[in-house]
Amino acid sequence: MNMDIMAATQPVADASKRLIGLMSARRNLVGAFHEIWDLLGLRLAPGEREAWAKAALQLVDVNAGPGCLSAYWRLSSECDPREGLDYVIEVGAIAADICRHAGARATASVLKAERDARVRLVQSEALVRWWRAMARLAREAPDCVEPLSQRTSDALASASIETFEQFVSVGLKKSGKDRAGRRAFFALEDEIARQLVQGDRNGARFADEERDLNLFLTALWGREPKLRALGSSENGPRPRRANIAGSLIRLPEHLPDVSGETARHFFRASAAHASAHLALGGPPFIVGSLRPIQVALVNIIEDARIEALAMERLPGLRSLWAPYHVAQARDGNTAEAIMARLARALFDPAYKDDNGIVAKGRHLFEAARGRLADPDISREIGGLLGNDLGQTRVQFNAKAHVVEPAYRDDGMGLWDFAEDSRAASETHEIAIDAARMERREESDAPRQNDPSGESHASGRAKPVTNDERGIVIARYPEWDRASGLERQDWATLRELAPSLGDPRRIESALAETGSLRARIGQLVRRARVGRPERLKRQADGHDLDFDAVLDAGIALRTGDLPDPRIFRSSGPGVRSMAVAILIDVSESTRDVTENGNSVLDAECMAVAALAEAMKALGDPFALMAFASNGHDDVRLTQVKTFKDAYDRDAVSRLAALKPALSTRLGAALRHAGAVLDGVASYRKLVIALTDGEPSDIDVHDPLDLVEDARRATINLRGRGIDSFGVVVGSSAGSAPAIFGRANAMPVRRIEELPQRLSELYFRLSRR
């Protein structure tokens, strides 16, 4: 088809016109471009093709070069025309971003690699995440984009996008300033890199079993265990045994060779053993002058002692542990084998072994059976046996020693290597906890709109890119107090894509507040019942409706047909309430309170507790976080829309909120109102959770924003939406002025926030 004819038959919009113009000047591209342009003309509506042209122009505008552009044409032609359009357009934008950082050659390579990625990942969501991961790489390690894209098939061997994202994160973190090492990593020339891309398809993860283990151990011992994952340290070997540190039980994060029931069984056996130490063991042993081989033997005796005690109470534990005792007399007489045989001999009465040390150990242990509760026997017997074993001159390498059977912990937690036992174990615990927090933050999925991450020292000074400010979703008027008029379209609201945090942070914080949860749960149940309504003239019911009976009696006597509906009953009232919750995430919420949490943490906790309640009640609700950076940049993060379910993803979006910038309350309130307008509900509420006065960088008189917010709430009330302010801090400040005295609730002690917020909600829902 000829260009001119097309232009005559269809109105050609700006971007299309520009693209056609630019392409007709490029000799080496014009042919290929016509092909794709005509093809898209057949497949797409004019508006859609215009959108595509815009995306293509982004690439042209970053000087993407012919290789890139023709690869993009090809990708566009290969994608499903209707469903794939959004994807194609998004790819255009991301590819332009990659090109900006890593250059045209790398981008062309990625565009070509997309074909391999599509084979592996299939779903377009996963593909988009792959693109984003590549874009992240382009920003942080531009030289690695090309090598990695050439190995795309191998890098996606696991066919799991999570594995790939993890791989990119690890690669960026691992190499630091070592550019050559980094290149080798992303070219998959590095052993760790190759292992990483394989993913852990065949393994079992502690995280999957964590809840099960928590419940199992709680049921066994009547107290909640403190379980942690034990990951491999930097360059260290993969941990193979559980470990006890203070009151923490740490289990291997990942078991590579087992899965399903076998893995669950192992985790349970291991956790049951370690928890038995904590429940039944004594204070740590002092190492003193013991040699390593003696320490190892004391461990074996102590393990046997603890297990014997545990099995007295819970005989079924034997069948949990027994499958792992597989040592046999014919395993040989190395120190390792003898220790495993001794462990089995002490555990399994039916096991026969005539090795001198094994037999002696068994004999001594049986002799001490009367005083099993005394931890000293482990020390005594272990010391003796260690001496004997030492004298046989078998080789014992304490560093390479791995405890057998496999479910037992490494024994280090039973010993006190320092002078001051208590302080040491506590410090240990704290250090581990701290390390854990760090790791969690690092392992977050790559933040979609955070171009550089914290690893770039220069990141802070970077100019704000368009991307980061989010998409403009609305403009709202703002009240100008000085001139007494409403400035139209003054505040620009941008939606920031939410990032994902670790939901377990909030979950565990909630789990710790059992009484609060119970209290909210009770309020939920009370509210769920609703107010009963009396229903008259019913076909059946608990009571006669005397008016109806009289009418029926009269009808009978006058020969009419009586109405049989002569009963009264009561039915449950109907709940219909929609709530939008605004969470203030301005910089001031970073303040740390007495108990070490930030104000934002407390806000998130409170919101999570309330959200659980609202979910239980089935009330529709939305959660939005807001912060602002001047009137043209009010940022809104949708943690949960009215349509989303409140699920673990929503919790992780909540957990990912970070304090930044200022508080432009009025715009947020107006937006909440606009969102609520689209929801069908009898009652509508906006609850704003904030830590202080409205303020922003471009407003010098704080009263301006107070007045604006007040006008916003008045406006909402006019539309039948009630707004409430929950203010964290010593005084309610301007909240009574904004929301009205009855609708402002100051919360002086931040610990009370979750409870007060929920109570407010239930009070409101009763009205």
Next chain:
Amino acid sequence: MNLEAYRIHDVPHYHSTADEIAIFEAAYASRLPVMLKGPTGCGKTRFVEHMAWRLGRPLITVAAHEDMTASDLAGRYLLTPDGTVWQDGPLTLAVRHGAICYLDEIVEARQDTTVVIHPLTDARRTLFLDKCNEIVPAHKDFQLVVSYNPGYQNAVKDLKESTKQRFVAIDFDYPAPAVETEIVMREAGASKDVASRLVAIAERSRNLRGHGLEEGASTRMLIHAGRLVGAGVPMAAAVNSSIVLPITDDREVRSALSAAVAACLP
């Protein structure tokens, strides 16, 4: 009206765990209303039966439920060919003729229903029937007993403060292991070995209260399990059917509880 049908003739076995019998007798001596608090299946109903037998009073039991109205307690007009006729409800029956009226799980009833007992539970000791405009003074032997499961998370709704404060309360909980073993042995005809295993299993499940289970296994459940074992069902299967499966629908909790149960069985 003859309340013979409501009398209890055979001794309902009850194993006293504290001073509850003495307190109940003292309360009955002054006809004070009594509230029995405690988790489900710990013996509240059995205790009331036992006390009714001990005191020689008929016992009228009403299981409260969400749709229960004041009419269900006090009575209502019924239609006959000649017009309407008043029919006493169970509470009115007990008030007129001097029985112990036991409202089981009173929190299940709506609050506007429970207020009908208010004039009965203070110095007035009268029941007002608004439908027929009658004031029924309580018989001298009448006593009101309610049971109430405050449960860690189990209260469907709370009692009104004005209702709560009218009662003498007796707190029940699952008996100590030794006593519970004895109860299971007696009620289920189980051997000491079986009974003590069941009690150990119950302890595991009660450990999960508030961690995925709303309530642990009740003594009643143990008795059921004991009876299944008595009927020849293997222990593990009996416990699974009578404790693990009924108590939770959460797969993970069930799996963890099964593992903990297995740890109690040889």
